[in-house]
Amino acid sequence: MDAALELKQIHKIFEAGTVNENHVLKGIDFTVQKGDFITVIGGNGAGKSTFLNSIAGSFPVDEGTILLDGQDITHTPAYERAAHISRVFQDAKMGTATRLTIEENLAVAWNRGKKRRFAWGIKEAQRKVFKEELEKLDLGLEDRLKMEVGLLSGGQRQALTLLMATLVDPKLLLLDEHTAALDPKTSQMVLDLTDRIVQEKQLTTLMITHNMEHAIQYGNRLIMMNNGQIVVDVSGDEKQQLTVPDLLALFKQNSGNAVMEDALLLS
Numbered sequence: 189m190d191a192a193l194e195l196k197q198i199h200k201i202f203e204a205g206t207v208n209e210n211h212v213l214k215g216i217d218f219t220v221q222k223g224d225f226i227t228v229i230g231g232n233g234a235g236k237s238t239f240l241n242s243i244a245g246s247f248p249v250d251e252g253t254i255l256l257d258g259q260d261i262t263h264t265p266a267y268e269r270a271a272h273i274s275r276v277f278q279d280a281k282m283g284t285a286t287r288l289t290i291e292e293n294l295a296v297a298w299n300r301g302k303k304r305r306f307a308w309g310i311k312e313a314q315r316k317v318f319k320e321e322l323e324k325l326d327l328g329l330e331d332r333l334k335m336e337v338g339l340l341s342g343g344q345r346q347a348l349t350l351l352m353a354t355l356v357d358p359k360l361l362l363l364d365e366h367t368a369a370l371d372p373k374t375s376q377m378v379l380d381l382t383d384r385i386v387q388e389k390q391l392t393t394l395m396i397t398h399n400m401e402h403a404i405q406y407g408n409r410l411i412m413m414n415n416g417q418i419v420v421d422v423s424g425d426e427k428q429q430l431t432v433p434d435l436l437a438l439f440k441q442n443s444g445n446a447v448m449e450d451a452l453l454l455s
């Protein structure tokens with residue numbers, strides 16, 4: 189199998205050399221195979237978001253190498269990485285442009301990574317694809333192409349964000365608690381949609397979640413982070429057989445923390 193992503197000895201230190209120095213990623217070695225769907229769990233402040241941000245290039249890492257599809261992207265700026273790496277965040281507002289219509293947003297996504305953007309106006313062929321893709325969401329959005337995205341509900345907007353993130357197959361899909369702000373039913377809808385898209389397109393995916401059941405249920409591999417390191421890495425049958433109590437036990441074992449954090453327990 190080919191590696192989609194390789195991280196070698198990644199370190200990230202915020203505010204180095206000041207009193208606020210914070211060594212957040214402590215030598216991460218991590219290889220992701222093409223088509224892996226990996227769930228990422230860990231307590232608050234464990235470094236999960238920083239881990240994903242490092243991959244996306246939100247800031248330079250202090251040490252280490254990042255290879256995407258065999259290419260060294262360690263020093264590639266975020267906007268160039270964005271041609272191949274799609275992200276969805278907790279806040280649905282971050283993935284879409286409020287004042288643009290659904291079809292305008294989709295047109296932006298359609299052009300991601302393309303060098304020439306000749307499309308002034310949306311062509312009928314393109315609109316047809318947008319409609320087909322929106323129909324798959326089963327939210328009735330295919331009849332509302334001209335509607336401003338700001339008028340959508342949080343769940344509808346997050347479903348659209350997900351569609352935009354995957355309209356052009358990314359080499360890597362990064363999801364940072366992308367359903368955490370939604371009510372349970374809507375969260376489930378967006379998760380099911382996520383799973384469907386990831387399976388259909390065989391997308392290499394990293395999904396941070398605070399929900400242990402989701403971490404077990406989705407994906408083929410699960411990692412747990414603690415204090416800037418990957419402390420648990422399970423896949424295949426071993427992952428399939430995991431239970432929530434198993435994960436809680438693993439967390440306690442690896443965090444040296446007998447008290448389970450609320451954020452993990454309550455979600």
Ligand SMILES: Nc1ncnc2c1ncn2[C@@H]1O[C@H](COP(=O)(O)OP(=O)(O)OP(=O)(O)O)[C@@H](O)[C@H]1O
Pocket residue numbers: 202203210212230231232233234235236237238239
């Ligand atoms: N841009 C930044 N500048 C300074 N410190 C940061 C920055 N981003 C994250 N940190 C710090 O890095 C540490 C890890 O944060 P991170 O957001 O990666 O944790 P997390 O595992 O995603 O936690 P949560 O579950 O709460 O989202 C925290 O101490 C945080 O304050």
Ligand SMILES: [Mg+2]
Pocket residue numbers: 236237238
């Ligand atoms: Mg986070």
